[in-house]
Amino acid sequence: MSHANAAASPVIDALVAAFGADEVLAGDASPRHLKDWSGVAGGVPLAILRPRNTDELSRMVAICHAHGQRVVVQGGLTGLVGGAVPGEGEVVVSLERMNRIESIDVDSGTATVQAGAVLQAVQDACRDAGALLTVDLGARGSCQIGGNVATNAGGNRVIRYGNTRESVLGLEVVLADGTVLSMMNRMAKNNAGMDLKHLFIGSEGVLGIVTRVVLRLQPLPRGTSTALVALQDYTAALRFLRHAQQSLSGQVSAFEIMWRDYLETAVEANRLRWPLAGDYPVYVLIDMHCGQPETDGQRFEAMLEQAIEAGWILDAAIAQSVADAEAFWAIRDGIAEVLRDYAPTLNFDVSVPVADIGDCAVRVRANLERDWPQLRALFFGHVGDGNLHVVVCRVPQDADSLHRIEDAVYSVVREQGGSVSAEHGIGRLKKDWLHYSRSEAEIALMRTLKTALDPQGILNPGRMI
Incomplete structure (x- = not known):
């Protein structure tokens, strides 16, 4: 949309008159406002609104409401479901200046x-x-x-x-x-x-x-005990989790599982050091917030020793410094670089009952390997809350392949009574799959609430419901 066309819009005229060109960027949008981490293709918005406080935002939205103007809200643009990607002719509300x-x-x-x-x-x-x-x-x-x-x-x-x-x-x-x-x-x-x-x-x-x-x-914890451990399979990880929670009186503050395919890819994409001497099927990053670092650290090490003696874990590296712990976390948090190096990707964020995560991963992997043996699929997640992430790398971009890959994952999740979105939301990408996790009655009530609070449907239209 050219600056002239945007300025000719009555709603943009009203916004510029009220707030000026600094807070209403009319015309061609900056590229960073056109996409988020999902890779979803959007359109060119009429303008970018950049309020500094609630009063300005309130008045901006009121003007959009008076003109029936559709609005999409943007935060840090790190979403993976396309919820913040603007559609053609929408107005973007960026909250970047409301950062106090x-x-x-x-x-x-x-x-x-x-x-x-x-x-x-x-x-x-x-x-x-x-x-x-x-x-x-x-x-x-x-x-x-x-x-x-x-x-x-x-x-x-x-x-x-x-x-x-x-x-x-x-x-x-x-x-x-x-x-x-x-x-x-x-x-x-x-x-x-x-x-x-x-x-x-x-x-x-x-x-x-x-x-x-x-x-x-x-x-604020006085310290943190962190370790990266190697395991044979998910069953061993589940036993280790129960043992750790019991031994540490519920103080486990993170329990992140990474199958070998994810760890190998993250280490490569981020140019990191391989964390353990051996090569194992499954890895868990565990840490505990400590109130008494010395005695709690001893409890943490004793817990690991007991798990090794029981055969639940095969090897372990305990962080000896903050730098060691950060190096372990750099592997788990290295997903952005993986998405960059292996684009285009399909990113799944699903949840099933904790006891079923291992079976879910096995069944999803089997579905993908059966129909797309050439694709690399990476598995990792948060065991303690039932959240499994799957990243399918360099996927074909035709609609039929994308739909079939999604169904290969979501059909397993539905059969296990899980959720198609554990923590990333529905946005645009998962809207067609919402009924796999929510009943018709639930979705109808969501729409009733939407109509009651936004009868014109101007806020984030086409997202979620």
């Missing part, structure tokens, strides 16, 4: 931030203040808090601290007509009527735009 960390209250255990604050910046600020923000995922350096809330992001610490939902005490949301809904609760207990924030956590922006968040913080 407003306050950190260690005594109350809360942080209040704008939705555009980058996750790692909030983590670092909380750590400097002596507190822990437990939301953590590999895209921490780019993803934004608002996007984490909108997708109810999971990540590496769910096994101990839960999804993002468990870390949200309060929200501020702008509705489709510009109404500001303030739910900035700062208490752990508040049963004064319905807790409306849960409508918007995980709703992917189709019901309202998250603008500010009150986050629950935890005490």
Whole structure:
């Protein structure tokens, strides 16, 4: 869309008149606003809106509502389901300027931030203040808090601290007509009527735009014990998990599984060092947040020794320094480079009951190898919360092949009573598969809520439902 055509649009005229050219970028969009990590092809938006605060965003949305203008919300653009990719003629609302960390209250255990604050910046600020923000995922350096809330992001610490939902005490949301809904609760207990924030956590922006968040913080650990261990198969990993949870009194804060194919590819793509001397079928990255590093570290090592004696794990490397631990995590978090080097990829984020993850991986792998023996499929995930990731590399781009590969994965998930989206959301890419995990009645109620809060359907249209 040329600048002239965009400027000729009545809604763009109204937005530019109200906010000026600095906050309303009309015309050809910057390439970074046209895509996210999913690789989904989008269209050219009419304009990029860059509000600095809730009041500006509210007035922008009200103008769009008055003109029936479709809006797509963008955060850090790290999504893998195309939810933030603009469609032709939509207006992009970018939250990149709404990035203030407003306050950190260690005594109350809360942080209040704008939705555009980058996750790692909030983590670092909380750590400097002596507190822990437990939301953590590999895209921490780019993803934004608002996007984490909108997708109810999971990540590496769910096994101990839960999804993002468990870390949200309060929200501020702008509705489709510009109404500001303030739910900035700062208490752990508040049963004064319905807790409306849960409508918007995980709703992917189709019901309202998250603008500010009150986050629950935890005490900052005094240390962390980390190890990378090798195992024979998933059954051994499950036994090891039960043993670790029992031995460490539920203090396991991460339990990340990587099949050999993923670990080998991540090491290669990121030019990392192979972590153990041998070559094993399955690897687990485990760590424990410690209150007493010396004694807790001894408990951690004793737990590993017992697991080796029992035959559940074949080898283990214990991090002797922060640098060692970071090297282990660099393998697990190296997915962005894998997606870059092996594009185009199909990325699956599914969940099944924890006991069924191993069978799910075996069945999915068999389906893929049977029909596409030339493709490389990588398996990894978060064992403690039932989340399995599958990356299929260099996939053919014709619609029939893509659909058949998706069905090869999602049919297994449906048979096991699982979810087609564990933590990335539905967006555009998974919309046609939502019925594999949600009943007709559930989807109908979602649409009823959408119609009630956004009767014109202008917020993130065509996403999720």
